[in-house]
Amino acid sequence: MSLILDIAGLRVSLRRGGHLVRDVSLQVATGQVHGLVGESGAGKTMIAKAVLGILPDAVRVSTGSIGFKGTDLLSLSPRRFRALLGREIAMIPQDPLTGLNPSRRIVAQMTDTLRHHLGQSRGEARGNALRLLQEVQIRDPEKVLDRYPHELSGGMRQRVLIAMAFATEPSLIIADEPTTALDVTVQKQILRLIRQMQERHGTAVLFVTHDLGVVAKICHQVTVLHTGQVVEQGSIDHVMSNAAAPFTRALMAATPRYDQPADALHPVPEAVHQTLRDAARTFDGRNP
């Protein structure tokens, strides 16, 4: 099991001052799914964007490194980085509708990647696209290839996007809340599919989500974030049954569960948030 992604001391800062991600380190090995959990503003999406090199203009990586199979992505030239992106690092977006170009057929969008990154011919790429759709268990893949995104259901679109992510046999896939927009029954199918594909191809996955339930079902390792800081990190067993950080424990207690009555629900105490906010402030004081 070799290390695919090795983020060390990553600090993402606003250009006009202030930090969004505060010295985060995490590792993802071959065949592992690493969950990045947190609420809005915790910095989880910023970390994913930093890896993909798509940070907004107002934001930059100020210190730290993002090691990918031994090379620091941050030191690569834009050209070499682009060659890696899509070929070695792929993503599954949150919104299955906006993740696809509405005006192009599925086949065109799928073969683009194959032809561009793998230099396949048109016929070859179509054959491979078909094989990929079969692999993600889409019914009638022949017909789906010639459809437009709006002709597919949300779950089908997400399957297409998963097929596209795995098309180039990447070593790392960044999945940004890939099931948030789906109904629960579809979510389960999609989670199962991501797990199957990832196991079959031995892909490392950085899985961004706000849902501890989803994390429990699909991740091997977890990093819990709050205000851009790592509050808890470890194996899924450790985090689910043995969490040390007050925030992780509070978050678990604040997650409603259909198998527990109402009085089992306890909102996260304000003091827990405040302690972490204070820690962030102290960090900023030390690292202007």
Place this chain on the structure above:
Amino acid sequence: MTGPLLQVRDLTLSLPDRSRAPLFGRPPLVDIVNGISLDLAVGQSLGIVGESGSGKTSLGRCLVRLYPPTSGTIRFGGTDITDASEAVMRPIRKDLQMIFQDPQSSLNPRRTVGQIVAQPVLALSVETDRRAALKRADAALDRAGLGHAFAARYPHELSGGQRQRVGIARAIATEPRLIVADEIVSGLDVSTQAQILALLNDLKQDMGLSLIFISHDLSVVRVLADQVMVMLGGRVVEEGAASAVFDHPRHAYTRELIDAVPLPVIDPEWLNAEQAGGGTKMAEIKGQTVLVTGTSRGIGKVFVDQLLAAGAAKVYAATRSGGGSHADNRVVPVKLDITSATDIAAAARDCADVTVLVNNAGINHNSKLLATDQAGAAAAEMETNYLGTLNMCRAFAPVITDNGGGAIVNMASILARVNLPLMGSLCASKAAVYSMTQGIRAELASQGVAVFAVLPGAVDTDMTKDFPPPKAAPADIVAEVLAGMQAGEADIYPGDMAKGVSGGLAADRPGVIAEMAGYV
């Protein structure tokens, strides 16, 4: 007061389906909410769960009369508000408030928080003086845990959770008796969500508020609801006390929904576990192309109408003569005798877009098994009921698979499970249909085709004119079949008689058989 605070009977809401609008004229209507009944007592809370397209949001909007219901009745506090005009509604609205889904769009960006919360107070004449109304708004903001200091702020200056608190403050400002809350925590972080849920729980207890809580999230519903209603395709598939529904779901769809919720618990088997309900998947009627056999009369005829009402895109209405016409242009008459191999082959070719096949055609000669003079009748029953249905399945299974999956519905009978001496050979043919249906279900399990067996009791058609009452109305039977299909019940027992017999067979098999043997 006596009686429920809110009483809903047979509520149906149909809206125009713009996706199928013709070039000229009105788009066809589709049922968004279909035959909903519910009672809500004072201080009680009802959770409505369902996935997208289940009609839960439309139902909520119907209840506060944002949408006018198409049929049925809504009584609130004893007053019939089904067709009440806005003028009649206004004094009622004080007691009947709503909290909306999207706190971003439900607050007017050009008004201050104070003005927003005071608006219903003034317009519903809870206070007539502006200053008093604003004071009441301040109190409501305090009550909603936001603090009246926020009254001067604008919505865009607030976080998502704070905006939702404004929505709550607006709803409680008139001190209503019932609040309908539609997906009010779906966009919020877990820690904010828990706060909002706790707040609603407090309000419910302190103000004696009744609550209808609509959500796609079963876990969230569990927190607030005493009663739960599970919706699918505009209908209720299961309802009952929250603890009963969540701990012992009866319905396949409810089980599937519950099993799909990822609890924050490690469960290595969860991802691989098959969906509840065995091999049978639910089928959606809306947008399907359906072929129904034997539509010249009886149940078949009713099937055509109800399929159209449920939003079927096209219905091939097969009759032996191929005649007949229908007012709805989605109906295509087909000539099809299911004992004719040529007819079946032609139908499979001509109706190549079928996604749902309803094998309804069948005959009954009231023949006894051992009567030698009725051997021909017995053979004919077998040929039509069993072989005809089998040949239809054989011809259409590949058609349906080619079209991306769908459903096959075989009309058997409760007589498939218990033989009635008066019509022994019919019973045998129906038992064959039932057995064959189970076999086909297994063969098609992995190909996305749901296979349903329908086992109704006596239905009031001319085929059963010799059969003594009680007989169910064909319309009710078909409605239950469609609901059962959408709910994913593999074997559908429509009507009280069928349910009774099937229940009896499970509990006291010899007793039922003895009773049936003596029947007629």
Place this chain on the structure above:
Amino acid sequence: MTTALLNWRILVGGGIVALLALIALFAPLLAPVDPLEQDLFLELLPPWWQADADPTRALGADSLGRDVLSRLIHAARPALIVAVVAGTLTMLLGTALGLMAGYMGGVVDTLISRMVDIWTSFPAVLLAIMLVALIGTGLHSVIIAIVLIDWTRFCRVVRAETLAQAEMEYIDAAVTGGLRRGAILFREVLPNILPLVIVLLTLEMSIAIIVEAVLSFVGLSVSSDSPTWGGMIAEGRQVIHQAWWVMAFPMGLILIAVLALNLLGDGLKTALDPVLRR
């Protein structure tokens, strides 16, 4: 609002517009000489920085020896009257119809929308010329022509925006909050559309200035003896090879007025949006 309102676009655009308005208002006081006074000795006199210039004719004189500067100043009057009056009337008519179509829907919407479709399928300037030719020349005809042609611009945008606002849940909240239909339209929907309408108004005013110029260019606006920017361009065109300034100054002024109005509209758009304003 006060600080945000003063972004540079509003300052520059609004400043120029205000200046033009003041010039129009006080034209008789500001103009150095009578704009109609002819002096054939001064025929096609160049502006002040060129040789042979006359200090009393700072921007030169036209082919009849009339003072270009004075004429420019006086011509600001019809231009601005048309801009303000036609712009406002167009806004009122178009907004009212757009609100009705968007909020009432059904037959009303179909009727108004079809009318807009038919209206916009005619070329606007030709329609204006036809209309003025029909109802006679003069400032009021120009105004009527602009209103009758351009209401569709407001109507379309306001209708679309009303439809978008009607989808918002705060409208539903107003219904459950007991507001009457009329009150919802005027107190909830309209305030959210108003900023857009105001921005459109500045755009419409600049269009009105151009249309007025075009109509006076072809001699269909005010009577030919009172000066207009369009009329001056028409006259200047004939002497363009001897005296470019006769045509260049009114053209430049139209350009500045239109740019200033567009700038003002752009600035107002950000200033009036409570979300962008942040």
